[in-house]
Amino acid sequence: MAGLGKTTIAKLVYNDKLVKKHFDEKIWVCVSENFDVKRILREILEALDHNCSGLENKNAILQHLQMKLQGKRYLLILDDVWDEDCEKWDSLRSSLLGINQNNGNDILVTTRKDNVAQIMNTSLIHKLEKLSEDECWLIFKEKEFANERISVTPDLEDIGRKIAKRCGGNPLATRVLGGMMRLKEDKSEWLLIQNSKTWDSMEDNNGVFPILKLSFDHLPTSSLKQCFAYCLIFPKDSIIEKKLLVQLWMTEGFLQTSERSFSVIEDIGNKYFDFLVANSLFQDLERDFYGGIRSCKMQDLVHNLALSISKGETLHLEGNLGDDIDVFHTRRLSLISDDHTTHAIPLSKDGMGRLHTVFLNHVDLGDKFLEFKCVRSLSLFGSCIKELPKSIGNLRHLRILHIKDTYIRFIPNFVTILYSLQTLVIKNCRLLKELPKDLRNLINLRHIDIDNRIFVRMKLPTDIGRLTCLQTLPFFDVGQDIVGQIEELGCLSQLRGELSIYSLEHVRAKEEAKTAKLAEKLKVHKLGFHWCWSGREGNNND
Known part of the structure; x- marks a missing residue:
C-alpha cells in the first residue's frame, strides 16, 4: 500500500x-x-x-x-x-x-x-501493517488540533474518530485529512466531510487517492491550488528547494498582494509553502541550522494527484527524446535525457510561444530558444552545456535563469539585456570564473544565488549597489580601489538570509564601515566577516 x-x-x-x-x-x-x-x-x-x-x-x-x-x-x-x-x-x-x-x-x-x-535476495523482509483506529485518531488529532482555536469537544471527537477510521489505517491519508481539517472550526463543516461521497470511492488506490483529492479540493484559494499543481514540473522523488519554488511561483503570477498589503511577495510564497506543508502535501522536509525548511519532496501519490489536476498544462518527459514532441497545449515543459549526452530535440513549433517554464536536463535545443517568446523560467542542467546560447538574450520576458551542474566558464554579457530578470541561480558550475560585467543593468534582480565554491574564483562586477531590489546576495567582496567599496552594501536595504563579506582589510576607517548600514538589514540572519591576511601592511583599523 x-x-x-x-x-x-x-x-x-x-x-x-x-x-x-x-x-x-x-x-x-x-x-x-x-x-x-x-x-x-x-x-x-x-x-x-x-x-x-x-x-x-x-x-x-x-x-x-x-x-x-x-x-x-x-x-x-x-x-x-x-x-x-x-x-x-x-x-x-x-x-x-x-x-x-x-x-x-x-x-x-x-x-x-x-x-x-x-x-534482490532480501535477507529480512519487514511488511508494514495498517495502523489501528486509535493510532489513526492520534495522528488525526495531532494534525487537526494544532489549530489552537479549535478545542476537542465530545461532539468533534466523535466525528473526528469516525473520519479517522475511514482512512483505513493509512498514515498518509490520516495526516493529509487531519491537516485539511485544521481550518474547519464549525461542527457542520466536520459533518460535511464525514458524509462526503468521497468515501464511496475508497476501494480505488487503497483509499488514499480520493482523500488526497478531497484535500486539494478544500484548499482555500485558487492561487494555492495553482501553486500546488505547478510542482508537477519537478520529476518524481526530486528534492524541491523551497526558495527556488517560491521564486518560480512568483514568476507565474500566483502570489498576489492587495494594494494595502505590506507583505513582500516572497513572504506570501513562504506562507503558501508552509500551508501546503501543514496539509501534508509536502514531506521529507530538510531544515537549516535555524529550523527553517530548506527543501522538501512530494510523495508519489501526491505527485500523481498534481498530474491528475494539471489538465495537460505540464509536460514532463524522461528517457528517449528522439520523437517529435508536441507542446501545443503545454505551459510548462521538463525534458530529461536518458543517457546524459547532448541531444538536439525535435520540438514542434506549434505552442512553443505559449511556454512559460522550461526545464532542460542534458538537453540541447540549439537555436530553438528563439521560439520561446513568452518563457519566464528557464533551467539548464547538465555537463553537456558548455556555453549559454546567444538566443537566450531574446527572451525578454525571462524572470528566472537557473543554471546547475554545467561546464560553462562565463555568463555572457548578453544576459544583462534581460531587463525582466528577477532571479539568477548558479549552482555547482565548477568551471565558471566570470559574471557579466554589466550585471548592474538588471535593476529588477531580486536574487543572485551563487554557491561559495564558485565565488572563490571570481569577483562581483562593479556597481552592485545599483541593484536596489536585491534580497539574496550570498557574498560581497570589498574592492581595494574605487570598485566594490563597502558603501555599495548600504544601498541594498532589502537583503535577507545569509551574507558573507570578504576582504574586509580594505575598509579603512570606522566612518567608511558605517556606510554599509548593516544594522538596518533586519532580515539578514547569518553574517560572515572575512579578512585576507596576506599583503596586510601597517596597523589595520579592524
Whole structure:
C-alpha cells in the first residue's frame, strides 16, 4: 500500500545515532521506476563527493567510488524500487562488490512489490501493517488540533474518530485529512466531510487517492491550488528547494498582494509553502541550522494527484527524446535525457510561444530558444552545456535563469539585456570564473544565488549597489580601489538570509564601515566577516 511509511521508517534508520556510529559512510539513492545501474552508481558517487557530479563513463565512476569507499563500511539505502529485472540488480550488486568487499556493508531497500524483495535476495523482509483506529485518531488529532482555536469537544471527537477510521489505517491519508481539517472550526463543516461521497470511492488506490483529492479540493484559494499543481514540473522523488519554488511561483503570477498589503511577495510564497506543508502535501522536509525548511519532496501519490489536476498544462518527459514532441497545449515543459549526452530535440513549433517554464536536463535545443517568446523560467542542467546560447538574450520576458551542474566558464554579457530578470541561480558550475560585467543593468534582480565554491574564483562586477531590489546576495567582496567599496552594501536595504563579506582589510576607517548600514538589514540572519591576511601592511583599523 502507498503511504504506509516505508520511506519514513528508512529515514529513521538512516538518521539513527547508533547507525551513524556504526557506518563510515551513509548513502541514500531514490531509485523509483528507472533502475538504471549507471545512474544509481553516479548518484552514490555524488552523495560521497559533490565535485564528481557530471561523470558519464561507468568505469570512471567505479574508479572514483573505489577510492572513496576503500576500507570503509557503508550503508546504502535504495528507496522506492519497482523494477523486477534480476539482471539489473545482479549488475549493480557485482559493481558494488567490485568496489568494496568489506564485511559489514548493508543495503536497505524499500519497495511496494514482494517480487522485488525476492529478486534482490532480501535477507529480512519487514511488511508494514495498517495502523489501528486509535493510532489513526492520534495522528488525526495531532494534525487537526494544532489549530489552537479549535478545542476537542465530545461532539468533534466523535466525528473526528469516525473520519479517522475511514482512512483505513493509512498514515498518509490520516495526516493529509487531519491537516485539511485544521481550518474547519464549525461542527457542520466536520459533518460535511464525514458524509462526503468521497468515501464511496475508497476501494480505488487503497483509499488514499480520493482523500488526497478531497484535500486539494478544500484548499482555500485558487492561487494555492495553482501553486500546488505547478510542482508537477519537478520529476518524481526530486528534492524541491523551497526558495527556488517560491521564486518560480512568483514568476507565474500566483502570489498576489492587495494594494494595502505590506507583505513582500516572497513572504506570501513562504506562507503558501508552509500551508501546503501543514496539509501534508509536502514531506521529507530538510531544515537549516535555524529550523527553517530548506527543501522538501512530494510523495508519489501526491505527485500523481498534481498530474491528475494539471489538465495537460505540464509536460514532463524522461528517457528517449528522439520523437517529435508536441507542446501545443503545454505551459510548462521538463525534458530529461536518458543517457546524459547532448541531444538536439525535435520540438514542434506549434505552442512553443505559449511556454512559460522550461526545464532542460542534458538537453540541447540549439537555436530553438528563439521560439520561446513568452518563457519566464528557464533551467539548464547538465555537463553537456558548455556555453549559454546567444538566443537566450531574446527572451525578454525571462524572470528566472537557473543554471546547475554545467561546464560553462562565463555568463555572457548578453544576459544583462534581460531587463525582466528577477532571479539568477548558479549552482555547482565548477568551471565558471566570470559574471557579466554589466550585471548592474538588471535593476529588477531580486536574487543572485551563487554557491561559495564558485565565488572563490571570481569577483562581483562593479556597481552592485545599483541593484536596489536585491534580497539574496550570498557574498560581497570589498574592492581595494574605487570598485566594490563597502558603501555599495548600504544601498541594498532589502537583503535577507545569509551574507558573507570578504576582504574586509580594505575598509579603512570606522566612518567608511558605517556606510554599509548593516544594522538596518533586519532580515539578514547569518553574517560572515572575512579578512585576507596576506599583503596586510601597517596597523589595520579592524
